[in-house]
Amino acid sequence: HPLWAQYPDIQKELEQTQKTIQHAIKIRNQDIQTVLSQFFESGGKLLRPAFFILFTEFGTVPSQKRKHEYAAALEILHAATLIHDDVIDDSPLRRDMPSIQALYGKDIAVYTGDFLFTVYFQLLASAVQEIDTLDFNAKNMRKILVGELDQMHLKHNIDITVKQYLRHVKGKTAQLFQLSCVEGARFAGCTKRQQLLALRIGYNIGMGFQILDDILDYTATESELKKPVLEDLKNGHYTLPLILAMNRNRQAFAFLEKGTDLTDDDIQQAVTLIQRYQGVEQAIVLAERYTETALKEIKKLPDIPARHILYDVTATLLKRRD
Ligand code: 2DE
Ligand code: MG
Ligand code: MG
Numbered sequence: 588h589p590l591w592a593q594y595p596d597i598q599k600e601l602e603q604t605q606k607t608i609q610h611a612i613k614i615r616n617q618d619i620q621t622v623l624s625q626f627f628e629s630g631g632k633l634l635r636p637a638f639f640i641l642f643t644e645f646g647t648v649p650s651q652k653r654k655h656e657y658a659a660a661l662e663i664l665h666a667a668t669l670i671h672d673d674v675i676d677d678s679p680l681r682r683d684m685p686s687i688q689a690l691y692g693k694d695i696a697v698y699t700g701d702f703l704f705t706v707y708f709q710l711l712a713s714a715v716q717e718i719d720t721l722d723f724n725a726k727n728m729r730k731i732l733v734g735e736l737d738q739m740h741l742k743h744n745i746d747i748t749v750k751q752y753l754r755h756v757k758g759k760t761a762q763l764f765q766l767s768c769v770e771g772a773r774f775a776g777c778t779k780r781q782q783l784l785a786l787r788i789g790y791n792i793g794m795g796f797q798i799l800d801d802i803l804d805y806t807a808t809e810s811e812l813k814k815p816v817l818e819d820l821k822n823g824h825y826t827l828p829l830i831l832a833m834n835r836n837r838q839a840f841a842f843l844e845k846g847t848d849l850t851d852d853d854i855q856q857a858v859t860l861i862q863r864y865q866g867v868e869q870a871i872v873l874a875e876r877y878t879e880t881a882l883k884e885i886k887k888l889p890d891i892p893a894r895h896i897l898y899d900v901t902a903t904l905l906k907r908r909d
């Protein structure tokens with residue numbers, strides 16, 4: 588991915604991680620095999636394994652092979668959640684390709700995600716000895732799921748608060764960034780203080796990342812995003828730009844309180860109102876705040892190349908269009 592082109596060392600590590608992934612996803616079922624090889628070659632940003640690897644740089648890893656297994660496991664968990672997310676969101680596109688559920692149907696997509704969960708735990712078991720790590724990963728997985736469940740619970744609810752929204756974001760996205768960073772530090776035997784710092788950095792990067800994802804759903808084009816736009820609104824996920832706009836005039840948005848999908852007119856009207864009440868501009872302020880916090884914390888890390896890469900990539904993520 589172009590994001591890593593200027594960091595040859597990290598790029599090499601990510602190539603190794605990709606190889607580990609390709610090796611781990613071998614399965615006899617031809618449909619799933621083909622679909623998965625393509626999916627993992629389709630230009631994801633590899634942020635979670637990259638953050639994991641970057642944080643290992645602050646300590647010493649027990650084995651390069653096991654490091655790549657752990658990094659691969661994190662990307663595989665991420666992929667499994669995306670594949671299932673596209674089933675849930677009924678989304679036709681992912682990374683510029685038809686989503687797995689669109690190409691092969693929901694059954695294959697669910698099984699593909701399930702298969703990836705097994706690969707994730709096998710890679711983890713190979714990468715680490717401590718049962719604690721498996722426990723920690725299972726707990727994190729559960730929090731991701733609970734974030735999704737809470738989000739589902741508040742679909743089409745115009746009374747959703749910023750606080751509730753931020754809780755969903757923490758679960759469904761920040762949790763996995765946080766896990767990747769803190770586990771990188773822990774895997775490399777960093778101090779408790781550094782592990783805590785890694786956790787906070789991962790949390791803030793993840794929050795900023797998802798808020799921007801939700802902003803881009805309103806502001807980007809489909810070709811930029813390589814996935815459909817206005818999907819959240821269509822699906823009744825009322826995210827930050829809308830919530831902040833609604834906070835300025837709840838009455839104007841009363842037509843969004845629905846049990847079913849919104850009509851095209853509903854969507855057009857909502858977009859107009861979000862512009863009128865500056866929902867996007869307000870949301871950007873929050874995304875910037877999380878990113879600023881992450882950058883401030885990154886500066887507290889030891890002054891090695893990995894710190895500077897972390898810093899630059901985190902700053903770049905706020906400017907991304909996909
Ligand atoms: C992405 O949000 C959400 C990712 C988490 C999905 C988690 C699921 C539960 P978006 P995009 C489905 C997985 C179950 C576990 C971990 C046991 O905004 O815009 O929908 O890329 O993402 O579609
Ligand atoms: Mg989605
Ligand atoms: Mg979703």
Ligand code: MG
Nearest residue numbers: 800801804819
């Ligand atoms: Mg999204």
